Amino acid sequence: VTIEVVDPGPLASVQDPIGRPGWRRFGVPVGGAADAWSARLANRLAGNPDETALIEVTLGGASFRVDVAGMVAVAGGLAATIGGRPTPRGAGIRLTAGSVLRLEPSDGVRGYLAVNGGIAVETVMRSASTDLRSGFGGHEGRALRSGDRLAVGPASGTPARWTGTREAGPIRVVEGPHPSALAALVSGEWTVGAEADRAGVRLDGPVLSGSDAVASMGLPLGAIQVPPDGRPIVMLADRPVTGGYPVPACVIRADVGRVAQIRPGDAVRFEMVSPDEAAAEWRAAEDALDAVEPLGQMADDEELGWIGSHR
Amino acid sequence: VIRPFGESALLVEVEGPDRAQAIAAKIAARPIEGVVEVVPGLRSVLVEIEPGGSGVGLRDAIEARMATAGEHAPVGRERTVPVVYGGEHGPDLDAVAALCGLTPREVIEAHTGTGVRVLFGGFAPGFAYLGELPASLRVARLATPRVRTPAGSVAIADAMTGVYPAELPGGWRVIGRTPLAMFDPRRDPPAYLVAGDVVRFHEIDASEWEAHSVIAADW
Numbered sequence: 001v002t003i004e005v006v007d008p009g010p011l012a013s014v015q016d017p018i019g020r021p022g023w024r025r026f027g028v029p030v031g032g033a034a035d036a037w038s039a040r041l042a043n044r045l046a047g048n049p050d051e052t053a054l055i056e057v058t059l060g061g062a063s064f065r066v067d068v069a070g071m072v073a074v075a076g077g078l079a080a081t082i083g084g085r086p087t088p089r090g091a092g093i094r095l096t097a098g099s100v101l102r103l104e105p106s107d108g109v110r111g112y113l114a115v116n117g118g119i120a121v122e123t124v125m126r127s128a129s130t131d132l133r134s135g136f137g138g139h140e141g142r143a144l145r146s147g148d149r150l151a152v153g154p155a156s157g158t159p160a161r162w163t164g165t166r167e168a169g170p171i172r173v174v175e176g177p178h179p180s181a182l183a184a185l186v187s188g189e190w191t192v193g194a195e196a197d198r199a200g201v202r203l204d205g206p207v208l209s210g211s212d213a214v215a216s217m218g219l220p221l222g223a224i225q226v227p228p229d230g231r232p233i234v235m236l237a238d239r240p241v242t243g244g245y246p247v248p249a250c251v252i253r254a255d256v257g258r259v260a261q262i263r264p265g266d267a268v269r270f271e272m273v274s275p276d277e278a279a280a281e282w283r284a285a286e287d288a289l290d291a292v293e294p295l296g297q298m299a300d301d302e303e304l305g306w307i308g309s310h311r
Numbered sequence: 312v313i314r315p316f317g318e319s320a321l322l323v324e325v326e327g328p329d330r331a332q333a334i335a336a337k338i339a340a341r342p343i344e345g346v347v348e349v350v351p352g353l354r355s356v357l358v359e360i361e362p363g364g365s366g367v368g369l370r371d372a373i374e375a376r377m378a379t380a381g382e383h384a385p386v387g388r389e390r391t392v393p394v395v396y397g398g399e400h401g402p403d404l405d406a407v408a409a410l411c412g413l414t415p416r417e418v419i420e421a422h423t424g425t426g427v428r429v430l431f432g433g434f435a436p437g438f439a440y441l442g443e444l445p446a447s448l449r450v451a452r453l454a455t456p457r458v459r460t461p462a463g464s465v466a467i468a469d470a471m472t473g474v475y476p477a478e479l480p481g482g483w484r485v486i487g488r489t490p491l492a493m494f495d496p497r498r499d500p501p502a503y504l505v506a507g508d509v510v511r512f513h514e515i516d517a518s519e520w521e522a523h524s525v526i527a528a529d530w
Binding site: 021022023024025026027028029124125131133134135136137174175176177215216217218219220221222223240241242247250252253254275278279282283286 | 314315316317318319320322335347348349350351352353354355356357359362363365431432433434435436437438439440476477494496497500501502505506
């Protein structure tokens with residue numbers, strides 16, 4: 001089975017939900033899917049193990065074709081259509097040979113296209129993820145282009161449907177190691193700025209103060225750095241290994257993927273929680289991910305049969 | 312001082328990079344259950360656990376390793392990095408000389424004259440923070456960082472020096488360039504310079520550039 005990139009849209013790349021932890025002392029970012037939670041959901045819907053490699057699509061306008069019939073799934077902030085018709089959200093999709101799946105703009109920034117069997121690329125430093133900045137991993141170390149053909153691994157597992165819900169309230173944060181700007185950060189009204197990518201999201205809003213440099217230190221996922229210009233940056237998957245600016249707060253691990261889905265210009269509000277609450281929210285997000293059930297034969301006939309007949 | 316850094320990490324603040332490396336090495340030698348990654352920095356060690364992990368006992372486990380880690384980082388290998396100084400390869404050499412009150416030749420001699428150690432890795436794959444530079448060679452970063460610094464650029468800032476492993480934005484002052492690759496994702500370790508290595512810069516002529524292989528023989 002291969003999947004062909006008909007149109008990658010603004011940016012599409014091969015990622016996995018884990019990235020490549022363990023190499024940061026050599027300067028290598030963790031990387032991986034920017035919204036790992038949605039990537040894992042896409043994998044579960046497609047019948048894959050969580051850590052399977054898939055395609056991360058940015059902003060929509062992307063389309064893909066499979067050469068033979070297969071099971072795929074889309075999760076995250078984009079919607080999927082086949083021949084202009086929407087597909088049911090939160091469920092595996094059976095694609096017939098040659099049919100084209102499009103990912104369209106919806107309520108977020110990134111969509112995850114999982115294919116049953118997974119995208120089969122050679123792992124580099126134990127991960128299938130593309131490091132776009134340094135040019136290794138994934139498919140030839142680069143963003144996908146029209147005409148790329150990606151091999152798919154052997155079919156396995158059972159496609160599923162999801163019945164859970166995802167938290168939609170404020171972005172929760174815990175106190176960081178340099179809390180002087182914490183109150184201003186949490187009380188501020190922010191919008192995601194134009195400078196938003198897989199490494200981080202810059203926020204527009206009140207200018208924060210008290211931003212003397214600190215000694216370069218390792219940065220956890222979700223750390224909110226305040227550089228000298230006073231405009232905070234939420235650090236995401238491709239963040240550099242170290243940073244030298246104060247960190248008044250960290251986005252909780254349950255919400256980092258949600259930050260990666262906020263579109264430039266959209267509002268962001270923060271809410272302080274305790275570390276214990278953060279851990280509880282992580283478990284709640286895991287429970288929501290577990291709300292999947294196998295796609296039965298009924299579902300296949302009722303919801304999915306028509307997809308195959310189209311095109 | 313050990314303080315929380317997000318819900319699934321602790322930041323161990325220490326006096327300097329040697330102590331940070333020593334602690335990281337001790338944790339590598341005596342792993343702590345549940346710890347997924349340890350990232351030494353200039354004056355800190357980031358210790359991360361799985362999200363949702365309890366972290367119970369983590370602080371005690373780190374303190375136990377700190378108690379026996381000592382002050383010194385493990386000593387690494389000797390590395391020699393060939394550099395073409397000045398001209399198109401080192402566009403800031405003359406400015407650095409002026410700032411330091413030295414001639415460009417004296418800057419080169421100061422940069423090649425002493426071994427520097429890899430203090431920690433960061434910034435980009437294969438980038439090593441090297442130090443300390445002699446006091447005569449300390450300059451502030453560029454007020455406006457370059458959008459692009461070519462791969463192999465050898466640069467200095469404050470008490471540190473380093474080699475850009477790829478074309479990257481950067482605010483350090485570029486005094487030369489090496490033909491050696493600093494990063495290769497297909498090698499293990501993927502970085503040529505790793506913490507503890509002792510690095511000497513060696514001046515070469517631009518005409519010798521091609522004679523130096525990209526991958527160091529002693530990677």
